[in-house]
Amino acid sequence: MNGGEPEDLLSKEITESISKAMGEWDWDVDILELGEMEIAGCMGCFGCWMKTPGICVIDDISRELARKMISSDLLVYLTPIIFGGYSYHLKKAVDRMISVVLPFFEKVDGEIHHAKRYDRYPSFMAIGIADSENESEERTFRELIARNAINMHAPRFSSAVILRTDSLGSRQENLVKTLRDMGAVK
Amino acid sequence: MTIRKALLLVGSPRGNKSNSFSLGSFLMKKLNENGVETTTMMVKDALKSKERIEDMLKEIDKTDLIVLAFPLYVDSLPAMDIKLLQIISEHRSGSTDKIGFVPMVNCGFPEAIHNKTAISICRNFASRANLEWRGGLSLGGGMAVASRPLEEVGGVARNMINSLEMAARSLAEGEPIPKESEERMALLIAPKWLFIRLGNKMWKKQAKENGVENELNARPYIDD
Numbered sequence: 001m002n003g004g005e006p007e008d009l010l011s012k013e014i015t016e017s018i019s020k021a022m023g024e025w026d027w028d029v030d031i032l033e034l035g036e037m038e039i040a041g042c043m044g045c046f047g048c049w050m051k052t053p054g055i056c057v058i059d060d061i062s063r064e065l066a067r068k069m070i071s072s073d074l075l076v077y078l079t080p081i082i083f084g085g086y087s088y089h090l091k092k093a094v095d096r097m098i099s100v101v102l103p104f105f106e107k108v109d110g111e112i113h114h115a116k117r118y119d120r121y122p123s124f125m126a127i128g129i130a131d132s133e134n135e136s137e138e139r140t141f142r143e144l145i146a147r148n149a150i151n152m153h154a155p156r157f158s159s160a161v162i163l164r165t166d167s168l169g170s171r172q173e174n175l176v177k178t179l180r181d182m183g184a185v186k
Numbered sequence: 187m188t189i190r191k192a193l194l195l196v197g198s199p200r201g202n203k204s205n206s207f208s209l210g211s212f213l214m215k216k217l218n219e220n221g222v223e224t225t226t227m228m229v230k231d232a233l234k235s236k237e238r239i240e241d242m243l244k245e246i247d248k249t250d251l252i253v254l255a256f257p258l259y260v261d262s263l264p265a266m267d268i269k270l271l272q273i274i275s276e277h278r279s280g281s282t283d284k285i286g287f288v289p290m291v292n293c294g295f296p297e298a299i300h301n302k303t304a305i306s307i308c309r310n311f312a313s314r315a316n317l318e319w320r321g322g323l324s325l326g327g328g329m330a331v332a333s334r335p336l337e338e339v340g341g342v343a344r345n346m347i348n349s350l351e352m353a354a355r356s357l358a359e360g361e362p363i364p365k366e367s368e369e370r371m372a373l374l375i376a377p378k379w380l381f382i383r384l385g386n387k388m389w390k391k392q393a394k395e396n397g398v399e400n401e402l403n404a405r406p407y408i409d410d
Contacts, residue, residue, distance in 0.1 A: 041199060041264065041265050041266050042199060042259065042264065042265070043199050043200070044198060044199045044200045044204070044257060044259075044264070045200075046392075049389070049393075049402075050389070050392050050393055050396055050398070051396050051398065052398075053393070053398055053401045053402050053403070053404040053406075054404040054405060054406040054407065055406050066407060067407040070407045070408065071407065071408070082268055082271075082272065083268075083271060083275075083307045083308075083310040083311040083314060084303075084306055084307045084310045085262045085263070085268060085303075085307040086262065086268070087268070088265055088266075088268045088269045088272070091259075091262065091263075091264075091265035091268050092265040094259075094260050094262075094265075095259045095260060095264060095265050098260065100407070102402070102403065103389040103402070104385075104386050104389060105295070105381070105382045105385045105386060106382070107378070107382070111295075111297055111299070111300075112295045112296055112297060112378060112381065112382065113295070117403065117404075117405060118405055118407070118408060134310075136306075136309070136310055136313070137310050139306075140303060140306040140307055140310055143302070143303050143306065144261055144262060144303045144307075147261040147300075147303050148260060148261055151260060151261060
């Protein structure tokens with residue numbers, strides 16, 4: 001899921017690099033360009049839990065995103081880092097996918113979270129693009145990925161931060177290392 | 187130094203039918219009692235057109251304090267609030283006018299700690315937007331408020347009310363929120379076991395009212 005602006009060439013380049021690296025290891029990669037999709041914002045109505053369980057009440061492409069997410073083995077978010085969080089495009093999609101968990105509360109390591117709706121969930125990897133080094137935003141981003149991983153029941157997770165000023169070689173190295181950490185490529 | 191004006195931005199997609207509005211408007215009321223003139227705007231409306239965005243930015247330019255009240259959406263702010271923060275940050279680029287900023291986040295989980303990443307995002311935003319950090323308020327178990335005015339919520343809102351009264355006194359003086367106010371807001375509203383029991387009962391009751399109690403665990407996206 002690419003949450004970059006449609007005109008952001010670096011996010012396109014990274015998307016292609018990931019797709020190519022994974023393709024070499026026989027992954028079937030689906031690329032979703034969120035910035036080019038019409039995705040409505042979540043209304044906070046809980047309809048996906050209480051009215052049409054498991055399906056958002058707004059009929060747009062986000063239903064398909066949730067289906068693809070739950071049918072995949074690895075979910076990859078790519079986003080410019082905005083104040084340590086996701087871009088508007090990505091966050092719209094993320095907010096609309098809470099239908100994949102149940103409303104019910106349960107304890108996970110002493111903390112309360114929403115229970116699983118499905119038996120299995122994808123592993124989760126996020127790549128943040130930063131304009132320049134910003135320690136605080138990078139820390140927030142990595143925390144966010146770790147927290148999201150718990151809430152989406154991801155069996156494994158990993159995050160990487162790529163600077164726009166990084167060389168092509170260093171960008172590729174970072175990506176392959178993160179994919180290796182996830183066991184996605186060897 | 188005392189402040190003159192405060193602006194409440196309600197960052198819930200549910201607008202004035204939200205816990206964010208209940209909490210935010212109570213704080214505004216208390217600021218008002220402390221001599222601060224207040225304005226309230228719904229983010230969902232403020233972002234509807236260029237003209238409305240301009241109106242909001244004009245309000246921001248006039249204010250001494252911005253309070254952003256929002257619900258936690260997947261460990262962060264609702265998408266529309268990310269857009270809001272980007273607009274404000276761009277508008278404030280290079281500005282040195284002294285404006286304070288306070289995020290106030292509520293989540294459905296009982297532990298306020300879930301709000302930590304959202305508060306961090308807000309803090310990073312404040313730094314980028316040249317806004318003065320005046321502390322962050324973080325509430326767990328927000329659904330207990332049920333979008334009612336805090337005065338009507340009863341005993342469960344006692345700590346919230348105390349926290350906001352304390353916060354208002356300091357904020358009106360141009361000071362950050364005291365630690366005690368932040369801590370009080372973050373207290374558990376019920377023991378976790380009770381929260382799980384009552385919460386799950388509430389979901390089942392709502393589903394029953396909608397006639398879907400037997401479909402709650404549906405798995406529409408896989409072939410079972």
